[in-house]
Amino acid sequence: QITLKESGPTLVKPTQTLTLTCTFSGFSLSTSGVGVGWIRQPPGKALEWLALIYWNDDKRYSPSLKSRLTITKDTSKNQVVLTMTNMDPVDTATYYCAHRPSWQQLVDYWGQGTLVTVSS
Amino acid sequence: SYVLTQPPSVSVAPGQTARITCGGNNIGSKSVHWYQQKPGQAPVLVVYDDSDRPSGIPERFSGSNSGNTATLTISRVEAGDEADYYCQVWDSSSDLFYVFGTGTKVTVL
Numbered sequence: 001q002i003t004l005k006e007s008g009p010t011l012v013k014p015t016q017t018l019t020l021t022c023t024f025s026g027f028s029l030s031t032s033g034v035g036v037g038w039i040r041q042p043p044g045k046a047l048e049w050l051a052l053i054y055w056n057d058d059k060r061y062s063p064s065l066k067s068r069l070t071i072t073k074d075t076s077k078n079q080v081v082l083t084m085t086n087m088d089p090v091d092t093a094t095y096y097c098a099h100r101p102s103w104q105q106l107v108d109y110w111g112q113g114t115l116v117t118v119s120s
Numbered sequence: 121s122y123v124l125t126q127p128p129s130v131s132v133a134p135g136q137t138a139r140i141t142c143g144g145n146n147i148g149s150k151s152v153h154w155y156q157q158k159p160g161q162a163p164v165l166v167v168y169d170d171s172d173r174p175s176g177i178p179e180r181f182s183g184s185n186s187g188n189t190a191t192l193t194i195s196r197v198e199a200g201d202e203a204d205y206y207c208q209v210w211d212s213s214s215d216l217f218y219v220f221g222t223g224t225k226v227t228v229l
Binding site: 037039046047048049052060062063096104105106107108110111112113 | 121151153155162163164165168169174206208210217218219220221222223
């Protein structure tokens with residue numbers, strides 16, 4: 001059974017750096033084709049893809065946020081970490097961790113999400 | 121970058137059929153996936169590769185994709201189908217890797 005869970009601060013101040021950790025179980029990020037990504041959703045708005053890291057450490061970022069994002073993995077700990085610099089109130093959103101299966105470019109398992117509020 | 125456009129809302133009576141469209145340039149050449157999101161919950165994959173269903177998803181959910189429009193069809197709509205629905209594609213031709221639609225709120229009357 002695949003599960004993912006996000007952890008990190010619920011409140012950050014403008015200009016600060018956000019660090020979110022995704023801890024997962026039920027699969028290995030060393031399995032060929034597998035990936036873990038981050039997707040966010042501002043309150044009342046649509047889903048927005050942020051970043052994806054593959055089993056082979058290949059990384060992809062949303063073009064509009066690329067300069068602010070870093071995604072890394074620790075396969076031994078079953079964790080993926082997302083950092084986002086220079087946080088702004090418009091970055092207030094629920095941040096989801098997601099599993100990308102080996103067979104298709106989609107999300108088949110999602111974390112429960114964590115709401116991050118950016119406010120002074 | 122690639123854009124997916126959905127109607128903001130669709131209303132349907134119980135037992136009737138809801139159709140949710142997802143418009144994109146030549147979307148028929150891509151694989152389209154659909155997610156259902158109920159309030160306060162994470163999205164759930166309900167259709168993948170245009171028309172396939174993950175295990176556990178009722179047959180009432182079906183999909184099609186041709187030309188510039190993909191469609192998610194919910195037959196015999198139930199109150200529990202009330203949710204937001206998002207389409208998604210992988211745009212290999214651009215840096216915006218995973219593209220999500222604008223989302224459609226399905227209201228069961």
